[in-house]
Amino acid sequence: MSQSLFQKLTAFIQTPLGLSVALGGGFILVFYFLLQTKHHRREPVLSPDAWREFPIVEKIKISPNTALYRFGLPDPEDNLGLPAGQHITIAAEIDGKDIVRNYTPTTGNDDLGHFDLVVKTYEKGNVSRYLSLLKIGDKGQFRYSPELAAEFGLIAGGTGITPMLQVVRYSLFNPGDPTKFSLIYANVNEEDILLKTELDYLVAMFPYRFKVYYVLNNPPAGWKGGVGFVSKEHIAEYLPGPGPEAKILVCGPPPMVTAMKGHLDALKYPAPRTVSKVDDPVFIF
Template identity: 45%
Template structure:
């Protein structure tokens, strides 16, 4: 199914050269919220409509968008987010947002209702993925840092010509905090030889077969491919986690040029 979606997208571009990306790198553009699904007490999935049913967002793999909103005081706030959709998902894009009690942009998303418009600019980011550029990725994600990893993993796995292997360690506080779990488990089911995930929880439930505590050097050594020139490590999470992971990766021997923090 996904293979044909990619084929459709390619044919669309070739047969209709007027198909253009919806994003603008210089100016914010408004996109209408057409669906909102509350996934948990503080997480929701927002579906935004693109200008036409065949429009694409125009976001390169590994890049993100800037979203602008208003905080509690009515002040402008701008924050980066990575959609969970790809350009093979034509006509719309989706954001999975974790809303924090004190988060300034979280307030804006909490207040958003179907029919409202979100101001978006992009694409942005230093990471650009080329299919097959490495043999394997090790991905370290914490909390909402899963969204760029999910985007890159989907793009790899849904491309039948890309044989890159993906090894993901995903850390959260509780089981309820795991974002996109159903989608991630779906990738494991559909691409068992290419995609591996290891969940780590700080406060696991009584019955739990994943990792416990914080992500350790030993967990990385067990679940990631060994350091090599054709292995790249991506990481995205809260600042304390990023700092700890960088130290672990250096200690294991991953060269600085093979590490990329989002």
């Protein structure tokens, strides 16, 4: 992307909630590399060989440093068509440097007319830069299907919840899918728990198929969840044990992922590969 084009992507828009986002008059550019799937209800929204523009229609602050960005699709009946477990690769040229980040939409193919990204803003970063140019690529190795396992154990930290929620939603709302999910979700403070309202709603709607155990480094008074870091004991108590009918998914900051690998090894789960494959008993996003 040329510098002149990047400069054009700096006009501010006013969202319905009164929040400004620097995204080129409210548009993002995306490039689609995914093959068509049976989940498309209409012709593919994104082209494999052309850039497309999508308007940003809403920005919702969901924690002190995290926001949900909603992008509109061309028609109210369109969906993104992204297979469960896949992510979006955001690439942009900023100040002469290529910036690449991966994000998993929190919406599924049953969400029509839009797709959502939950993005955390870091102290030395500028999220509006990273959202200025999106490339959607089928780079993820995990693609969910009901035949993968009878039960999943999920370990997430921070924004690592997004691929977990995508898979869980896809499964729970499929009437023919009996798969069960147990999630350990770790954060620093209570206000850092992303998408908690939706997670708790899914637990209430599907109590026999979905359970969540929250862990906080700094819990408030009266906290009933886990305290500190996710431990070997947490995994042993709240997730399915190693076996042919269970699969473990892990997504979070690198130090957390490293610690989880150690805990899983101590509990006799199979060791994950350097690059996880969909059939692996332990899959690292």
